[in-house]
Amino acid sequence: MTRVRLYQLAVVLAFVLALEGLCAVGVIDKITMPAPHIILRDFFRLLLEGRYFDEIGKSLANVLVAFALAFVVGAVTGTILHGYRTARDILDPLFATYYAIPVFAFYPLFIVMFGLGDGPQLLIGFLLGVVAVIVTTLNGLDRVPLVLKKTARVNRLGPLQTALRVTLPFCAPYLLTAAKLALAYAFIGVIGSEFIMARAGMGYEIGYAYTNFDNATMYPLILLILLLSILVNGLLSHWEKTLLARRGLA
Amino acid sequence: MSAAQVTLRGVTKVFPAGAGGQSVHALGPIDFEIKKGEFFAVVGPSGCGKSTLLELIAGLTGPSEGVIEFEGRPIKNDIPDGVGVVFQEDACFSWLTVRDNVMFGLRNRDFGEEEKARRVAAVIAMMGLSDFVKTYPAQLSGGMRQRVCIARTIVAEPRLILLDEPFGALDQQTRLLMGDEVLRLWRETGATVFLITHALDEAAMLADRIAVMSARPGKIIDLVETQWPRERDSRIVERENFGALTSRLWKSLREESMKTMGRAGGA
Numbered sequence: 308m309t310r311v312r313l314y315q316l317a318v319v320l321a322f323v324l325a326l327e328g329l330c331a332v333g334v335i336d337k338i339t340m341p342a343p344h345i346i347l348r349d350f351f352r353l354l355l356e357g358r359y360f361d362e363i364g365k366s367l368a369n370v371l372v373a374f375a376l377a378f379v380v381g382a383v384t385g386t387i388l389h390g391y392r393t394a395r396d397i398l399d400p401l402f403a404t405y406y407a408i409p410v411f412a413f414y415p416l417f418i419v420m421f422g423l424g425d426g427p428q429l430l431i432g433f434l435l436g437v438v439a440v441i442v443t444t445l446n447g448l449d450r451v452p453l454v455l456k457k458t459a460r461v462n463r464l465g466p467l468q469t470a471l472r473v474t475l476p477f478c479a480p481y482l483l484t485a486a487k488l489a490l491a492y493a494f495i496g497v498i499g500s501e502f503i504m505a506r507a508g509m510g511y512e513i514g515y516a517y518t519n520f521d522n523a524t525m526y527p528l529i530l531l532i533l534l535l536s537i538l539v540n541g542l543l544s545h546w547e548k549t550l551l552a553r554r555g556l557a
Numbered sequence: 558m559s560a561a562q563v564t565l566r567g568v569t570k571v572f573p574a575g576a577g578g579q580s581v582h583a584l585g586p587i588d589f590e591i592k593k594g595e596f597f598a599v600v601g602p603s604g605c606g607k608s609t610l611l612e613l614i615a616g617l618t619g620p621s622e623g624v625i626e627f628e629g630r631p632i633k634n635d636i637p638d639g640v641g642v643v644f645q646e647d648a649c650f651s652w653l654t655v656r657d658n659v660m661f662g663l664r665n666r667d668f669g670e671e672e673k674a675r676r677v678a679a680v681i682a683m684m685g686l687s688d689f690v691k692t693y694p695a696q697l698s699g700g701m702r703q704r705v706c707i708a709r710t711i712v713a714e715p716r717l718i719l720l721d722e723p724f725g726a727l728d729q730q731t732r733l734l735m736g737d738e739v740l741r742l743w744r745e746t747g748a749t750v751f752l753i754t755h756a757l758d759e760a761a762m763l764a765d766r767i768a769v770m771s772a773r774p775g776k777i778i779d780l781v782e783t784q785w786p787r788e789r790d791s792r793i794v795e796r797e798n799f800g801a802l803t804s805r806l807w808k809s810l811r812e813e814s815m816k817t818m819g820r821a822g823g824a
Contacts, residue, residue: 454646554651555695
């Protein structure tokens, strides 16, 4: 374990201990937040009982679908747009201002359009992530050295082969960054939407627990979401680091 | 050496004007022939169109006027079969190992996998890269990465190898040693080599014939035969007439280089 990693762990541990202390002396009351060791105990109990496995599975499935849609549609759109300068110039202002638009504001409209099922949540997760993937893909493709494209031509590769064997592999670190963003946005979109209005899912259960002062459910579920997103992002970051190191860029 | 393998007749290249700009007459008219099996070098001042000339022969771009033929067939903005190119810039695929980089040169070939593996192993050994087959380019020096690019080119057994200032980014000692490597490959493969370089000593050491280009629009202003034996290496620089050869090249080139500098100064 590196020194930086040790320091990171120490910061997290110090934060948890500080919370533990604040809870113990009553600065944070039990109704607001239970002590971290209580949350951890409830977390394992929740997992062992398997009470929310359906909810967890449903939310994760929606996150996965929203992520996959945002990533595939974003990467393909980015690749196509890269070849059409005019279309890109037309869309650039939209990309630049896109994240100033509160996508969640359209959630009621999506519910009216698609009902109170998974559709609106998937759409929010997709819309939040797709433009980040398009922009990151374009950014990566802009950086492909001309000499690699010439090498592809000299080796008689067609446009599709060039994309699959040269430009997209070159962009792999950028695509991983795009995947990380799409995943984070998919979590935010799906869980957030469930929290606002849904009939099931982790976000819905957190919201329900919140309105019923059920801290023994709310905090373990929040912890689970935290751990899941950290775990998946950590895996993607590790993969990204390996790729960059292989290319001498780490 | 025998018949012409590459023929250029009245070749010019004019780049069309960009938005609000003027068209650029980069090259020509140019007429010359490259004989089969010879080592042909081109020297010229910066910006004279040397690399454009190479790209025209490679089929990476088409001429504005004139005809370029490779083995009797015209090259029309298409990469001719049997031509390999090594560029000045690092063209290694950083995500592939040395072996996979070299194998890339055979991707579109119809050989069986076994034959491909045999050819790749042979070329890797020829280029002295056998200990680095599973290494990624980032772990190699600049000279070794350029060797990987050369290996990727020659594995396809091109009949014409185009080298665009391939040692431009290397230090002087490595350049001399890489020059030896290229001379050895040239002899062993029997391919024709077309070298673009700005280094007069490099051209004088490697080539059978050297074309000197004028400032833009680049034209051939001198064609020098070195008359070196086929069996040669970098020690040829010790020969008495080596200095006379580079002096002649410089004499032809000096005024053209000054024109380029004057143009740059006035810009």
